[in-house]
Amino acid sequence: MSLIISLIAIILIVSSMIIDIKRIKSNKEVIKADNKVYIAQQELNSKLEERNKILKESQKEIIKMKEYYKELKDNLSINYDHLTEEVIKRINKNSEKII
DSSP: HHHHHHHHHHHHHHHHHHHHHHHHHHHHHHHHHHHHHHHHHHHHHHHHHHHHHHHHHHHHHHHHHHHHHHHHHHHHHHHHHHHHHHHHHHHHHHHHHHH
């Protein structure tokens, strides 16, 4: 009788060990999958940070270009009254030289 109880106990212990070993293997596989996901997430974060940095730099450049455009536009705008006065002055100077 004790031999049967011992045999049943051994079978239960062995089966529980087999189940535990399978769980450990499946946990290792889950950990490997989690590590792959973590690495992929880190790479994605790195690429996103790079992209954001490039976007910030391009926005700064766009703002600079807008400022330069405004400045250039202001510098190139023609003041017709002033232009007319300058033309009259030059004509008068040239006419004085001729006389």
